[in-house]
Each structure stands twice: as structure tokens, then as C-alpha cells.
Amino acid sequence: MHPDVALVARVRDGDTHAFEQLVRQYDRQVFRIAQHITQNREDAEDIVQDAFLKAYEKLDQFQGNSKFSTWLIRIAVNESLMRLRKRKNARTVSMDEDVQTDEGFIPRDFADWSPNPEQQFGQSELADILRKTIQGLPEGFRSVFVLRDVENLSTEETAEMLGLSVPAVKSRLLRARLQLRERLSRHFKQAKGAPEK
Amino acid sequence: MTCKEFLAQLTDYFDGKLAADLEAEVRTHMGKCGHCEVVVNTTRKTIEVYRNNEVYEISPSLRERLCAAIMSKCKGKKPGCSSEE
Numbered sequence: 427m428h429p430d431v432a433l434v435a436r437v438r439d440g441d442t443h444a445f446e447q448l449v450r451q452y453d454r455q456v457f458r459i460a461q462h463i464t465q466n467r468e469d470a471e472d473i474v475q476d477a478f479l480k481a482y483e484k485l486d487q488f489q490g491n492s493k494f495s496t497w498l499i500r501i502a503v504n505e506s507l508m509r510l511r512k513r514k515n516a517r518t519v520s521m522d523e524d525v526q527t528d529e530g531f532i533p534r535d536f537a538d539w540s541p542n543p544e545q546q547f548g549q550s551e552l553a554d555i556l557r558k559t560i561q562g563l564p565e566g567f568r569s570v571f572v573l574r575d576v577e578n579l580s581t582e583e584t585a586e587m588l589g590l591s592v593p594a595v596k597s598r599l600l601r602a603r604l605q606l607r608e609r610l611s612r613h614f615k616q617a618k619g620a621p622e623k
Numbered sequence: 624m625t626c627k628e629f630l631a632q633l634t635d636y637f638d639g640k641l642a643a644d645l646e647a648e649v650r651t652h653m654g655k656c657g658h659c660e661v662v663v664n665t666t667r668k669t670i671e672v673y674r675n676n677e678v679y680e681i682s683p684s685l686r687e688r689l690c691a692a693i694m695s696k697c698k699g700k701k702p703g704c705s706s707e708e
Contacts, residue, residue, distance in 0.1 A: 486703030536658040
């Protein structure tokens with residue numbers, strides 16, 4: 427039995443410390459997902475609070491068929507998408523935005539990277555590169571990449587959470603990965619021949 | 624297999640979901656096409672680098688503040704009572 431199942435049972439019995447344990451276990455993940463989707467720090471902070479509060483209030487709806495973390499992520503993704511739509515109220519936002527083209531993304535950069543290119547950067551410099559690179563992706567690609575590759579959800583779970591078909595998730599994932607690769611390639615190649623600081 | 628056909632199989636290849644004959648074709652193409660081999664290696668690395676590095680840090684003080692706010696909002700509420708509303 428997953429330890430979360432026991433924690434959830436304790437919360438249902440009125441043990442708030444057990445819920446606090448769940449909060450501390452998953453707050454970073456919820457924050458990361460919210461920040462990736464909304465690209466707004468204040469929204470991400472609000473979403474962490476709203477998602478956990480909603481999870482607490484709706485705990486009776488958690489069936490235990492899926493993992494608690496997946497159930498919680500589903501709530502966080504919903505909250506994030508709602509925020510996003512609210513913020514961009516003037517125009518209708520859909521996950522199809524920016525990604526209408528059916529053309530596959532064709533790689534252009536074929537230079538190989540060094541075995542551990544990220545080790546050429548300090549931690550904060552690397553985080554900065556990764557952040558700026560992923561921020562440049564269209565929203566509909568970014569969410570798919572984050573859920574599928576960063577949070578390690580299945581294609582089916584990602585599709586369900588974002589309201590997309592499985593083929594759409596696969597297609598967006600491919601293009602997200604290839605675009606990120608292409609953009610990171612610039613940084614990692616540059617660093618390869620750069621003089622040491 | 625052309626490079627375009629190869630790319631179309633990339634997601635399933637990474638997931639290990641290709642049928643054996645198709646996977647053999649993909650591997651044969653990679654063996655012959657240096658460009659596609661680089662694309663596979665660097666795409667795999669792209670996934671790893673995002674998975675292994677925290678892009679959005681959340682400070683310990685912010686975590687404490689958020690946790691306190693959540694717990695205070697939960698106080699006085701019964702867990703899992705949404706269906707009773």
C-alpha cells in the first residue's frame with residue numbers, strides 16, 4: 427500500500443497533521459506545475475493554496491483508484507488552466523493556441539553535445555537557461571512537456587488532464603522536445619568552446 | 624526509412640512502444656544517419672536535464688508561508704465535505 431493512502435485515511439479521520447504531511451510532500455511539485463503552466467509566480471502561489479484546499483474539501487471524491495499525487499496534480503492543472511483563462515479573459519484561450527500547424531518540426535542543429543553539458547554551468551545559471559528556454563515554447567507545447575517529461579505522467583493521463591487526444595499529446599510532445607533541444611543546443615554548444623571563467 | 628518518417632516514430636521509440644520490426648528500422652536508420660543519431664541523443668539529454676534540475680525554486684520561507692496559509696484555511700473545515708455542500 428502506498429504511504430499516501432494511510433495519510434489520506436488519517437486525514438479523513440480528522441488528523442490535520444497528516445494533511446500537513448501531504449502538503450509538505452507535494453507543495454514543490456504543485457508549485458512547479460502551476461508556475462510552468464501560468465508563467466506567473468503570484469498565480470502559482472495562489473494555485474498551491476487553492477489546489478490543496480480543494481483537495482482537502484474534496485477528499486471524499488478521491489477513490490484511491492489512482493495515486494493521490496496524480497489526483498492532486500489533476501486539481502492543480504485544472505486550477506492553473508482556469509487562472510490562465512481568467513488572466514487572458516479578453517481572448518479565448520485554448521490548448522490549441524499557437525500550435526495549429528500540422529507540419530512536423532524539422533531539426534536544424536546537428537552538432538553533438540558534450541556528455542554532461544549542464545556541468546559547465548553553475549546551478550542558478552543552468553536554471554536560468556532552462557527557464558528561459560522553456561518559457562519560449564507555446565503554451566500548448568509547454569504544458570504537455572511538463573506533465574509528460576518533467577512530472578513523468580503517462581500520455582493518457584496528460585491527455586485527460588489537458589483535454590487533448592492521445593495523438594495530440596504525442597505530436598505536441600515531439601515538437602516540444604525537438605524545439606527545446608534545438609534551443610538548448612545553442613547554449614550547450616557555446617559553452618563547449620567557451621573559455622573558463 | 625526517411626528522416627521524416629524516423630522523427631514520426633521518435634516518441635514511441637523513447638517510450639519503448641514500437642513494434643519490434645519498426646524499432647529495428649529505427650535503429651538501422653540511426654546507424655546510417657549521423658544527424659538523426661545526434662537528434663536522438665540530444666533530445667534524450669534535453670528530457671534528462673529538465674527532469675534532473677529544478678527550474679522553479681521555492682524558498683523554504685515561502686513553503687512555510689504557503690503551508691501555514693493552507694492549514695489555517697483547512698482549520699474548522701471537515702475534510703472531504705464537498706458533497707455535503
